[in-house]
Amino acid sequence: MIVAMAHERIIGADNDMPWHLPADLAHFKRTTMGKPVVMGRKTYESIGKALPGRHNIVITTNQTYQLEDATVVYSVAEALAECAKEDEVMIIGGGTIYELLIPHADKLHLTFIDKKVAGDTQFPDWTQYGAWQEISREAHQADEKNPHDYQFVTLVRE
Numbered sequence: 677m678i679v680a681m682a683h684e685r686i687i688g689a690d691n692d693m694p695w696h697l698p699a700d701l702a703h704f705k706r707t708t709m710g711k712p713v714v715m716g717r718k719t720y721e722s723i724g725k726a727l728p729g730r731h732n733i734v735i736t737t738n739q740t741y742q743l744e745d746a747t748v749v750y751s752v753a754e755a756l757a758e759c760a761k762e763d764e765v766m767i768i769g770g771g772t773i774y775e776l777l778i779p780h781a782d783k784l785h786l787t788f789i790d791k792k793v794a795g796d797t798q799f800p801d802w803t804q805y806g807a808w809q810e811i812s813r814e815a816h817q818a819d820e821k822n823p824h825d826y827q828f829v830t831l832v833r834e
Contacts, residue, residue: 677767678707679774679799680787686795688770691722694793699822707785708766714755716773717741730766733758735773752776771797778805782833790825807834 680700681687688694709729717736725745726732732746735755741748749755755777759765766785767777778800802808808831815827 677774677778677781677783678704678785679769680704680789681799682789682791682793682795684792685799685801686793686797687774687799688797689793689795691718691770694795695789695791695824697787697789697822697824697826699816700787700789700826703785703787703828704768708768711764711766712759712762713766713768714759714773714777715768716770719768719770719773720746722770756780771799775800778802781805784808784829784831786829786831788827788829802831808832809834 679687680693680697682695686694708727712731712733713727714733714735715723717734717738720732720734720743726743733755734743734746734748735750735752736748737750739750747758749758764783767773767781784802810829811832812830813827816822816825818825
């Protein structure tokens with residue numbers, strides 16, 4: 677599972693990310709490349725196309741929804757079955773998908789963005805889903821390309 681969040685675990689506003697942080701986009705690409713990515717329909721539509729170099733799996737309850745560039749499934753159970761033989765699967769959002777799949781997550785790749793934003797979507801409080809151990813943390817200062825301080829943190833389920 678991979679997510680970027682601002683203060684108060686805000687991850688989105690109006691189906692978009694309320695910040696621009698190129699370093700996080702590069703981190704996302706590095707971390708997810710070559711792995712299946714599972715997302716909800718709204719996340720897929722906000723991206724606008726399948727992410728290259730990754731098997732894209734889109735969850736929707738709309739039984740007539742079809743895509744040419746991604747695998748469409750109609751339940752969490754179908755998504756889990758589609759990924760059953762994979763070593764690592766990246767859950768990439770949005771809010772409802774994170775909420776449904778966090779009980780199944782073994783690893784969280786979190787980007788903490790030091791910014792207070794208005795938003796309508798929060799990442800779940802992962803501490804309510806068991807004990808987690810921090811295995812890595814990289815702190816970065818704002819620079820000419822990245823306007824906010826941020827940290828990449830990886831947690832694994834204990």
